[in-house]
Amino acid sequence: MTGQRDYEVFEAGEVTLQSGAAFPAMKLAYQTYGTLSPAKDNVILYPTSFSAQHFDTEWLIGPEGVLDPTRYFIIIPNLFGNGLSSSPSNSGDAPFPELSYHDAIAIQHRLLVERFGITKLALVYGWSMGGMQAYHWAALHPDMVERVAVVCGSARCAPYNYVFLESVKAALSGDPAFRDGRFVERPTAGYRAMGRVYAGWAMSHGFYRDELWREAGFTSLEDYLARAWDGAFARRDANDLLAQVGIWQRGDISRCKAFGDDLDRALAAIKAHILLMPGATDRYFDVRDNEDELGKLTNAKSAALHPIPSLHGHRAGNPVNNPPDHAFLKAEVAALLGK
The missing domain is CATH 3.40.50.1820 (Alpha/Beta hydrolase fold, catalytic domain)
Structure with missing residues (x-):
């Protein structure tokens, strides 16, 4: 380094x-x-x-x-x-x-x-x-x-938690950059898809109902999703993300x-x-x-x-x-x- x-x-x-x-x-x-x-x-x-x-x-x-x-x-x-x-x-x-x-x-x-x-x-x-x-x-x-x-x-x-993580993996690895079990380049679309999936799971029904994202200064729901979630995981290597998802799913x-x-x-x-x-x-x-x-x-x-x-x-x-x-x-x- x-x-x-x-x-x-x-x-x-x-x-x-x-x-x-x-x-x-x-x-x-x-x-x-x-x-x-x-x-x-x-x-x-x-x-x-x-x-x-x-x-x-x-x-x-x-x-x-x-x-x-x-x-x-x-x-x-x-x-x-x-x-x-x-x-x-x-x-x-x-x-x-x-x-x-x-x-x-x-x-x-x-x-x-x-x-x-x-x-x-x-x-x-x-x-x-x-x-x-x-x-x-x-x-x-x-x-x-x-x-x-x-x-x-x-x-x-938990099994439900495992299924959530399957959706995260599917969103990320659906990107064409995923080939033969690994990412060969940055999955730009995959990162955004993963963020959108995560946004629904990570926050609650009431969070969105009451528009609590306004407390953090976002002007609309789309503004919140775009700025808080679309790039949330793009700062990390996609193969690293999959490795950590595996650790999480095997957790016991x-x-x-x-x-x-x-x-x-x-x-x-x-x-x-x-x-x-x-x-x-x-x-x-x-x-x-x-x-x-x-x-x-x-x-x-x-x-x-x-x-x-x-x-x-x-x-x-x-x-x-x-x-x-x-x-x-x-x-x-x-x-x-x-x-």
């Missing part, structure tokens, strides 16, 4: 993936905020969401933000497939292997232990795909994770040797204080999935379900320019950190 990088890279070397495939020279890009305490007990891990890089989500970090870097040492690990960590776009022409959240958490764990000597996490906080990673952390490293906040996320990808905390596809067993392994914050109107991470999970968190120190009371659908969990939802998240996380 040329120019000044605003992040660090953990070189994981050759890694054997959960699928059994070998990944040569695996790289995990990350950024840190704040100062690690001498006791190394003030760490918050904040994994990235779909297509996001750390600078897309770091707005949540600040003295007045949801995550306070004056008190905590916050690490954002970039999920594989996001263009900074190992991704199709930066891994040469060989077919990119299937990755899982389990693969991601394994390398994130190595980063914490090998680079920082961290053995305790005060909090794992994540939204959407980040929330799914937070859930994986809580199940796979129950003695390391003290608290977890799963924001608009779930323990596994129990899909590993330790739990043998037994979701109840995986949920019962969690010992942390766990806070589930679905969006009340989120259509693909449905509140009902978290309700089902709640009763099975039998060994958690505490388990709470606090839906975000918002018409912003899935985006309630990433409330840029949305002060009420931001305030809700901030208050909930402060209470969780007080436990």
Whole structure:
């Protein structure tokens, strides 16, 4: 890479993936905020969401933000497939292997232990795909994770969520630039189609009914769709997007040797204080999935379900320019950190 990088890279070397495939020279890009305490007990891990890089989500970090870097040492690990960590776009022409959240958490764990000597996490906080990673952390490293906040996320990808992602893949790969299983050039029409599909799923019926897009300064529904969604994914490599969709669709905390596809067993392994914050109107991470999970968190120190009371659908969990939802998240996380 040329120019000044605003992040660090953990070189994981050759890694054997959960699928059994070998990944040569695996790289995990990350950024840190704040100062690690001498006791190394003030760490918050904040994994990235779909297509996001750390600078897309770091707005949540600040003295007045949801995550306070004056008190905590916050690490954002970039999920594989996001263009900074190992991704199709930066891994040469060989077919990119299937990755899982389990693969991601394994390398994130190595980063914490090998680079920082961290053995305790005060909090794992994540939204959407980040929330799914937070859930994986809580199940796979129950003695390391003290608290977890799963924001608009779930323990596994629900069938309805899977179908939504099939529509996203179909919209993107319908572009003529998709040939023989990969994109050979930028799919301009595919990006726009994907954005239009996403716009319907990501926001709620009430968001559009009440024209809440006006609060963000859009002048019409078409203005909102064109400016907020048509180019929303064009900033990312299309092969990277497909790689991340695959990780998302395969997401399941129990899909590993330790739990043998037994979701109840995986949920019962969690010992942390766990806070589930679905969006009340989120259509693909449905509140009902978290309700089902709640009763099975039998060994958690505490388990709470606090839906975000918002018409912003899935985006309630990433409330840029949305002060009420931001305030809700901030208050909930402060209470969780007080436990």
